[in-house]
Amino acid sequence: MFRNYIAFLGVLAATVLAAIPAAAASSGVPGTLNYVEGQVTVAGQTVTSHSVGSVLVELNQTLETGQGKAEMLLTPGVFLRVGDNSAVRLVSPSLGDTRVEVQRGEAIVEVAEIFKDNNIWVRMNGASTRLAKEGLYAFNADSRLVEVFDGKATVEQNDQNVELKKGRELALGGASKAEHFDTKSQAAQDSLYAWSNLRSEYEAEASMQSARNVFVGGAAYWDGPGWYWNPYWSMYGFIPGDGIWYSPFGWPFYSPWIVYSAPGYGWYGYGFRGHGSHDFDANRGHRHVSGGAITSGGRFGGSGSHMGGGLAGHGFAGGSRGGSGFSGGGHGGGGHR
16 A cells, blocks of 8 residues: 555646646846737837737847837846837846946836845936836936835936935936935836836746746756746746845745745635735745744744835736735636736
């Protein structure tokens, strides 16, 4: 009986592994096109949803939209999203020196994870902005405005440096003085913000599914933290190397070792809504929760965690989707809801 049981487990494991698509951190590099909606071109050539994952915006090429939107990957954990009637040029695709230029229209950069050695810059209207912390940053070339919904950035213009923190904005070309803006009000009327929030939720779901695959598949499926192709969602998902990293919108990105090892955090076929432990709610508002903090009970007093002030899954606008997290057992190939 025992031998039969062991044999059954072996067959079951082999079946599960065979069903898992190989999701390796392969070609997800700065400039990778990760989502397309509507009218989008790269270097003047039309791209569609079928181009996702295979089209790369090369050095000095421009990603342009008409009535459409697009998402481009920068360094692991950093997403560039481009609004309608906009153009963004890739100035430098290097991991250590990543630079883009917003030539017209608007773009939002979501930074879920950033390292001290990363140098992520956004040029616009003759100024350069360095993104220094996890957060959410908006750029509008038409109104010549840089806004920090969350995080910290430094704007260089006219031989001066202006530091921007959460809720501060800078009008380029004028006096180098940061002004306060109402993040909730601005988010409520910004369609690109709402779209980015939704994209962030999709990214987190795809990331969790890929993390589960890595956990079950083992070392053969793990190539370190980075972008992992998810064939169910037809896009790259971000998988961190440790613990949970929360997006500026509050959606969680799980490392493979946390998906199943921490009670209340795993998928277990239920998603998050109403089925997780109370420790999940205790961790809201933290940008990063280490694996050690979670496996020791999910409570922490500052050590091993970045108290970054995440946005608890609600976004800034009261009408944004969020709050309860994911609603079900994932997408078995169904793509976007």
